[in-house]
Amino acid sequence: xxxxxxxxxxxxxxxxxxxxxxxxxxxxxxxxxxxxxxxxxxxxxxxxxxxxxxxxxxxxxxxxxxxxxxxxxxxxxxxxxxxxxxxxxxxxxxxxxxxxxxxxxxxxxxxxxxxxxxxxxxxxxxxxxxxxxxxxxxxxxxxxxxxxxxxxxxxxxxxxxxxxxxxxxxxxxxxxxxxxxxxxxxxxxxxxxxxxxxxxxxxxxxxxxxxxxx
Amino acid sequence: xxxxxxxxxxxxxxxxxxxxxxxxxxxxxxxxxxxxxxxxxxxxxxxxxxxxxxxxxxxxxxxxxxxxxxxxxxxxxxxxxxxxxxxxxxxxxxxxxxxxxxxxxxxxxxxxxxxxxxxxxxxxxxxxxxxxxxxxxxxxxxxxxxxxxxxxxxxxxxxxxxxxxxxxxxxxxxxxxxxxxxxxxxxxxxxxxxxxxxxxxxxxxxxxxxxxxxxxxxxxxxxxxxxxxxxxxxxxxxxxxxxxxxxxxxxxxxxxxxxxxxxxxxxxxxxxxxxxxxxxxxxxxxxxxxxxxxxxxxxxxxxxxxxxxxxxxxxxxxxxxxxxxxxxxxxxxx
Numbered sequence: 001x002x003x004x005x006x007x008x009x010x011x012x013x014x015x016x017x018x019x020x021x022x023x024x025x026x027x028x029x030x031x032x033x034x035x036x037x038x039x040x041x042x043x044x045x046x047x048x049x050x051x052x053x054x055x056x057x058x059x060x061x062x063x064x065x066x067x068x069x070x071x072x073x074x075x076x077x078x079x080x081x082x083x084x085x086x087x088x089x090x091x092x093x094x095x096x097x098x099x100x101x102x103x104x105x106x107x108x109x110x111x112x113x114x115x116x117x118x119x120x121x122x123x124x125x126x127x128x129x130x131x132x133x134x135x136x137x138x139x140x141x142x143x144x145x146x147x148x149x150x151x152x153x154x155x156x157x158x159x160x161x162x163x164x165x166x167x168x169x170x171x172x173x174x175x176x177x178x179x180x181x182x183x184x185x186x187x188x189x190x191x192x193x194x195x196x197x198x199x200x201x202x203x204x205x206x207x208x209x210x211x212x213x214x
Numbered sequence: 215x216x217x218x219x220x221x222x223x224x225x226x227x228x229x230x231x232x233x234x235x236x237x238x239x240x241x242x243x244x245x246x247x248x249x250x251x252x253x254x255x256x257x258x259x260x261x262x263x264x265x266x267x268x269x270x271x272x273x274x275x276x277x278x279x280x281x282x283x284x285x286x287x288x289x290x291x292x293x294x295x296x297x298x299x300x301x302x303x304x305x306x307x308x309x310x311x312x313x314x315x316x317x318x319x320x321x322x323x324x325x326x327x328x329x330x331x332x333x334x335x336x337x338x339x340x341x342x343x344x345x346x347x348x349x350x351x352x353x354x355x356x357x358x359x360x361x362x363x364x365x366x367x368x369x370x371x372x373x374x375x376x377x378x379x380x381x382x383x384x385x386x387x388x389x390x391x392x393x394x395x396x397x398x399x400x401x402x403x404x405x406x407x408x409x410x411x412x413x414x415x416x417x418x419x420x421x422x423x424x425x426x427x428x429x430x431x432x433x434x435x436x437x438x439x440x441x442x443x444x445x446x447x448x449x450x451x452x453x454x455x456x457x458x459x460x461x462x463x464x465x466x467x468x469x470x471x472x473x474x475x476x477x478x479x480x481x482x483x484x485x486x487x488x489x490x491x492x493x494x495x496x497x498x499x500x501x502x503x504x505x506x507x508x509x510x511x512x513x514x515x516x517x518x519x520x521x522x523x524x525x526x527x528x529x530x531x532x533x534x535x536x537x538x539x540x541x542x543x544x545x546x547x548x
Contacts, residue, residue: 145337147510154336154345154380155512155520158504161381162523 479508
């Protein structure tokens with residue numbers, strides 16, 4: 001009961017960490033491994049999109065997330081955060097980038113700050129899996145295809161038709177309702193009621209649009 | 215619920231005894247299916263051997279990574295073989311081929327003369343042709359899935375499927391069932407959808423074969439509706455009938471279809487409408503569904519809207535209306 005709420009002491013990672021062995025052994029031991037990870041985190045903050053082996057990217061991603069998250073939580077006047085930034089960023093001008101560029105960029109994010117993609121490996125080449133690791137909101141062109149623009153793609157055809165049908169149904173409902181109301185007001189004058197419904201249909205079609213977007 | 219509720223095969227393990235009993239009942243149906251498949255394979259082999267001396271054709275491939283000219287075998291090489299010369303990725307992605315820039319061509323149909331070749335997938339800028347082929351393939355696969363799902367006691371007979379119309383929001387297969395009142399439960403529809411997904415996971419190649427009218431009639435002699443339809447189909451196509459095979463399922467279709475069942479991604483069989491009664495005990499049903507090609511992701515809300523829309527009765531020509539007119543309608547549509 002008296003246990004501290006851990007989530008308040010430590011930043012929560014916004015990525016899923018899989019408990020797999022990453023096989024990052026190094027000739028220089030743990031220090032060598034950490035140096036490689038520091039180089040990766042530095043490169044990520046510097047270039048914003050890097051291509052590298054999957055395991056190393058996966059491991060470095062967690063540290064990059066934690067660094068940015070702590071920088072947002074504590075700011076640049078917090079001693080241990082500053083020490084952490086000093087440790088992970090080998091090029092010291094990037095400490096400024098972290099606090100002056102990345103912190104404002106990610107302040108209002110409620111998703112992870114980095115993104116990772118599987119990349120194809122060269123054939124024939126080294127067998128290890130490759131990946132692309134990037135900071136969100138980077139200035140480069142996006143890597144995922146945009147399927148929403150081409151309206152001829154199958155799902156877009158289906159969605160467009162569904163939208164049209166929805167609108168058509170709503171209009172006929174409206175027209176019927178108006179027709180019955182007109183009939184109540186002056187029964188026997190069906191021809192006039194037709195005209196009015198047409199007018200309202202036109203008005204309506206310029207107005208609201210139902211929500212069936214992707 | 216109804217009589218047919220019990221007729222759907224249980225998804226999880228049924229009793230062995232029951233299966234044995236069913237095997238005895240199934241014998242005639244499986245024998246007919248086997249002979250149909252044997253005839254198909256025989257005819258396929260005969261056509262391959264009839265090629266004789268191999269002639270070479272030049273196929274000009276247009277597209278990524280670069281335009282190349284391939285020297286292929288006439289009446290033997292298919293667009294798929296051309297894709298094999300390009301890369302594994304081309305083989306996996308290409309759903310349909312485009313010959314001379316206009317004619318859609320099945321990936322596994324032998325080329326017949328020197329031509330230009332483009333390989334289409336679902337992401338090209340003008341995907342009308344490949345979308346249509348996909349929709350047609352969905353109807354065809356639905357037939358295969360239904361045949362796998364229903365027990366023999368249900369007296370299922372496939373009737374036909376109308377030409378693909380994507381804008382209607384659903385693909386269709388018309389069947390005849392041995393009951394007047396089948397109101398499928400959600401679980402039953404899900405069982406059919408699951409069969410579709412299984413088909414797609416099996417990655418079955420969709421084979422095309424053009425046969426003479428007599429061979430087709432011999433193949434479908436045990437199917438009442440197909441043998442009724444065959445004469446008029448053959449008449450419209452100079453006495454030839456185009457057949458498609460998927461695993462063991464064979465059906466008549468004008469084609470073209472996509473290369474494999476693998477291209478089916480998200481799929482829902484959403485509704486079964488009773489169209490009309492057929493005789494005293496059986497009735498026409500129209501089975502409808504909606505599907506997306508594999509690799510297309512759509513959020514569940516938007517997909518739910520598509521599912522809802524696909525439940526409405528599709529307005530395509532009904533199976534109990536005269537068949538000749540239906541054919542004309544198909545010709546106009548495609």
